[in-house]
Amino acid sequence: MGSNGSSNNRILVVGDDEMMSKMLRVALANEGFEVIHAQSGEEGYESAMRVSPRAIIADVLLPGMDGFALCRRLRQSPNMRSIPILMLTSRGDMGDKITSFQAGADDCMTKPFQAEEIVYRLKGMMARAPVPALASAAPQKRGRVIATFGSKGGVGKTMIATNFAVALRRRSGKQVMLMDADFAFGDANVHLNLPAGSGVLDLVQLVDELSPQTADKVLSVHSSGVRALLCPAHPEDAELITSEHVQKLLSYLTAQSDYLVVDCGANYDDRTLTILE
Incomplete structure (x- = not known):
C-alpha cells in the first residue's frame, strides 16, 4: 500500500456514477487514501466543509448543483481555496475543460480514463498544493x-x-x-x-x-x-x-x-x- 505523506488521507469523490466511484475507491485505497463519496453537488459541498478532504474529485454532471457550481462555491470558502479539485467530464470538447479552470478547478479529465493516470494527476496536484503550516509565508506564484x-x-x-x-x-x-x-x-x-x-x-x-x-x-x-x-x-x-x-x-x-x-x-x-x- 502506498503512502500519501500526510495525516489527512481523505479524498472526496462527488458523482452519481456508481461504477466510476467504485473504481476510484479501489485505486485510491491501494495508495493509502480513504475515499468519501457524495452523490450530488449539495452533498459534496456539505461533506467537503465537514471533513476538509485533502483533495476533491467531482463530476461535471451532478444531480442538483453541477460540478462547476460546486467548484465555484467551494472556492468562496477560505478553507477550500487551496484544496486540489479535479473535475471529470464525459464531453470531449474543450468547453468543459475551460469552464472547469475558470470555476477554480486545478485539473479536468475526460471520461473514460485510466485509474493509474488519475492517481498520478491527483498526487501531482497534492504535491503542489500549499502546506497549511506555511500559509503565513508569502506565496510564490505557480501556474x-x-x-x-x-x-x-x-x-x-x-x-x-x-x-x-x-x-x-x-x-x-x-x-x-x-x-x-x-x-x-x-x-x-x-x-x-x-x-x-x-x-x-x-x-x-x-x-x-x-x-x-x-x-x-x-x-x-x-x-x-x-x-x-x-x-x-x-x-x-x-x-x-x-x-x-x-x-x-x-x-x-x-x-x-x-x-x-x-x-x-x-x-x-x-x-x-x-x-x-
Missing part, C-alpha cells in the same frame, strides 16, 4: 499544469493540447505556455504553424541558471500570445533530456505563467511520470 497524455500515438492529443492552449489564452487573457514534452516525435510546432527549432535543448543547457531573458530567446510565440517550448528538431536529441531537467523546467515555467499546457509523450517513462506527478 496550473494541464497535461495531455495518450498511451499510443495518433489519438489527437497534440491537437487537443495546442487548440486548448490557444482557446485558454484567448478566453482568459492570462499567461499561457505550452511545452511539447513528446521530445522524440512531438509536432506541436506544426499545429501552431511555428518553425521547428532546438527549443527545449537550449533551456536544458542552462537549466540551473534560467532567467526570463534566457527563456524569451528560446520560447516561440504563437499569434494568440501562447508561448511554446518546442521539442528538439532531431529525435535522437531526446535522450539528452532527463527527468531532472523536466522537473526543473516545470518549476520554472509554472513560475512564469498562469497556465502551463504540457503535451506528453506516448509512454510512461520517467520524464512523463514526472509531469503527471
Whole structure:
C-alpha cells in the first residue's frame, strides 16, 4: 500500500456514477487514501466543509448543483481555496475543460480514463498544493499544469493540447505556455504553424541558471500570445533530456505563467511520470 505523506488521507469523490466511484475507491485505497463519496453537488459541498478532504474529485454532471457550481462555491470558502479539485467530464470538447479552470478547478479529465493516470494527476496536484503550516509565508506564484497524455500515438492529443492552449489564452487573457514534452516525435510546432527549432535543448543547457531573458530567446510565440517550448528538431536529441531537467523546467515555467499546457509523450517513462506527478 502506498503512502500519501500526510495525516489527512481523505479524498472526496462527488458523482452519481456508481461504477466510476467504485473504481476510484479501489485505486485510491491501494495508495493509502480513504475515499468519501457524495452523490450530488449539495452533498459534496456539505461533506467537503465537514471533513476538509485533502483533495476533491467531482463530476461535471451532478444531480442538483453541477460540478462547476460546486467548484465555484467551494472556492468562496477560505478553507477550500487551496484544496486540489479535479473535475471529470464525459464531453470531449474543450468547453468543459475551460469552464472547469475558470470555476477554480486545478485539473479536468475526460471520461473514460485510466485509474493509474488519475492517481498520478491527483498526487501531482497534492504535491503542489500549499502546506497549511506555511500559509503565513508569502506565496510564490505557480501556474496550473494541464497535461495531455495518450498511451499510443495518433489519438489527437497534440491537437487537443495546442487548440486548448490557444482557446485558454484567448478566453482568459492570462499567461499561457505550452511545452511539447513528446521530445522524440512531438509536432506541436506544426499545429501552431511555428518553425521547428532546438527549443527545449537550449533551456536544458542552462537549466540551473534560467532567467526570463534566457527563456524569451528560446520560447516561440504563437499569434494568440501562447508561448511554446518546442521539442528538439532531431529525435535522437531526446535522450539528452532527463527527468531532472523536466522537473526543473516545470518549476520554472509554472513560475512564469498562469497556465502551463504540457503535451506528453506516448509512454510512461520517467520524464512523463514526472509531469503527471
